[in-house]
Amino acid sequence: MKIDILVAEIGSTTTVVNAFNGIDSSSPEFIGQGQAPTSVDQGDVNIGLKGAIDDMKKSLNIDDLEYGKLLATSSAAGGLRMTVHGLVYDMTVRAAKEAALGAGANLHQITAGKMRRTDVKKLKEINPNIILIAGGVDFGERDTALYNAEIIADLNLDIPVIYAGNVENQEEIREIFKEKQTELYIVDNVYPKIDQLNIEPTRKVIQDVFEEHIVHAPGMTRVRDMVSGSIMPTPGAVMQASKVLKDEIGDLVTLDVGGATTDVHSVTEGSDEVNRILISPEPVAKRTVEGDLGVYVNMENIVERIGKKDLAKRMNITEGEVEGLIDNHKPIPKSDDQKRFVEELTKEAVITSIRRHAGHFRDLYGPGGKKTVAEGKDLTKIRYIIGTGGALTRLPNRVSIMESISKNNKGNELFPGEYAKILVDNHYIMASLGVLSVEQPKAAVELLKKSLEIENIEICCKEE
Known part of the structure; x- marks a missing residue:
């Protein structure tokens, strides 16, 4: 049987695969579903993926299955673990938090103002997938974000850092991380003006960074061997x-x-x-x-x-x-x-x-x-x-x-x-x-309407 697209949902305990056909037609179809235990603990999520596909073949009563593309979502290996560091909790910190949550992150640490030694200690213990630094409206306060960037850069962690703060700091931030192993991403300010949120650019970059770096999560090292499309x-x-x-x-x-x-x-x-x-x-x-x-x-x-x-x-x-x-x-x-x-x-x-x-x-x-x-x-x-x-x-x-x-x-x-x-x-x-x-x-919209019966x-x- 030939399937256009499979989508795997790699959860903490269970991996589910959903099959869809007619993707390029006006009437796409949901064909079937299979599931199996997630195999993160075995060091290779492909085991769970193959098990879920085998389960779907059994439910569809077929022996052979070919598919054009495999996409995936994942909450395995702790999902997308992030820390957020901003200036004022009710302003830049909240804006950065909204961007991270909207991208699907699990927030393990949120700090406002200059980071303390206890904050740094906790950050290292968390070992997040992504660190987000914000702070200051555009052309406003600069020092807090620069201070936090220096602290994080000095840790020299092999963890992607996204900077989404005061636009005036961008060149300085690049200099701070210039010779570090940390991969740096510069994004438009999440809070460019008082009472103005701008979280969509940061949300998109968070998801892009997650997709690029998910292979480093425990048990996820071979995820790209099977997944040929997007991962979120x-x-x-x-x-x-x-x-x-x-x-x-x-x-x-x-x-x-x-x-x-x-x-x-x-x-x-x-x-x-x-x-x-x-x-x-x-x-x-x-x-x-x-x-x-x-x-x-x-x-x-x-x-x-x-x-x-x-x-x-x-x-x-x-x-x-x-x-x-x-x-x-x-x-x-x-x-x-x-x-x-x-x-x-x-x-x-x-x-x-x-x-x-x-x-x-x-x-x-x-x-x-x-x-x-x-x-x-x-x-x-x-x-x-x-x-x-x-x-x-x-x-x-x-x-x-x-x-x-x-x-x-x-x-x-x-x-x-x-x-x-x-x-x-x-x-x-x-x-x-x-x-x-x-x-x-x-x-996707047509399939959503069918599932929702609308x-x-x-x-x-x-x-x-």
């Missing part, structure tokens, strides 16, 4: 898919509830009314990751948030039965009680992560009286709430879980409204289509 961090691929889809159907938020984390990706400019009273700028495409909200690895954190007594009440069972579900918790729930248990965990993860991601109104009092301002990301113009990841694509009550978002608005929160339509990534291929969209955007959404939106 898995969360970055979900964001990319969300951005491409937003251009087609309108403002959206994508929720990815996993075993260890819950990711929220929103793509919206927000409303004019809120933007007029917004205290500080927000990126159009924003990602937040909640490391304490996972329905398997971090299950006990969510149970603690809900409380065993309330959880038993919600499920109409005894606290003893709740204890039994906790003690016998599995990555994939099988029984009805196990599914209901995970649904309650998922609902809590969804509401909490949206609450942390979204902004809110706040009243300020001064000599002129009360003034209402807005802080954080405005989701009030969201038209579509998309569920991806295992929980929100497989649980029986996944739609009602996402419908509960607007009902849990405390009144001052910038949540999506009740009119937002719920969509489900039924084929669980959003990350794969994100990386596919880099090379085949039209095919083939006619573009016509619908134009009629509105």
Whole structure:
């Protein structure tokens, strides 16, 4: 059997491959899926890749499989580990953080101001894949970014460094890293003016650097032997898919509830009314990751948030039965009680992560009286709430879980409204289509519409 494109999602524990045909036609197809344990610990991810392909061949009931191209996303070997070093936390540091998260990074260290010895010690212990230095608006403060660059350069680490700070420092930064083994990338300032974000150039470079240097991660040394196309961090691929889809159907938020984390990706400019009273700028495409909200690895954190007594009440069972579900918790729930248990965990993860991601109104009092301002990301113009990841694509009550978002608005929160339509990534291929969209955007959009069951959404939106 001949397949146009395979996309591998190389996870920390599982590698999944998705097959697509008709990529150059007006009606591309999702052919099938296979999975196998990721083989990072064996020093060669190709073992897991081949295992996943063999599993797909078995599910398709075929003996031979040829493919034109193999793309990949990866969260294996710790994913994209980054550290960010800026000037003022609420300004340049936050801008750099948004760029890194939007590219799919896992942030292991964030520093504001001049780095201390303890910061340097932690940086060396983290051994990140990429270091991002920012600081100062263009033609503003220069010294902090230069100081941090000198400190990092003196470590002479074999780690790529991206500089995205004050444009006046660019030549000096080049001199600082001139004779170091560190590979340096100079990008436009992420915060060129007060209240102005410019994170897209940095986000793109982060993903390019990740693709170029991923082969240095443990167990990933032979990844390029099989992957002939693009490689992206898995969360970055979900964001990319969300951005491409937003251009087609309108403002959206994508929720990815996993075993260890819950990711929220929103793509919206927000409303004019809120933007007029917004205290500080927000990126159009924003990602937040909640490391304490996972329905398997971090299950006990969510149970603690809900409380065993309330959880038993919600499920109409005894606290003893709740204890039994906790003690016998599995990555994939099988029984009805196990599914209901995970649904309650998922609902809590969804509401909490949206609450942390979204902004809110706040009243300020001064000599002129009360003034209402807005802080954080405005989701009030969201038209579509998309569920991806295992929980929100497989649980029986996944739609009602996402419908509960607007009902849990405390009144001052910038949540999506009740009119937002719920969509489900039924084929669980959003990350794969994100990386596919880099090379085949039209095919990726069509396949997204099919998985979300919205083939006619573009016509619908134009009629509105």
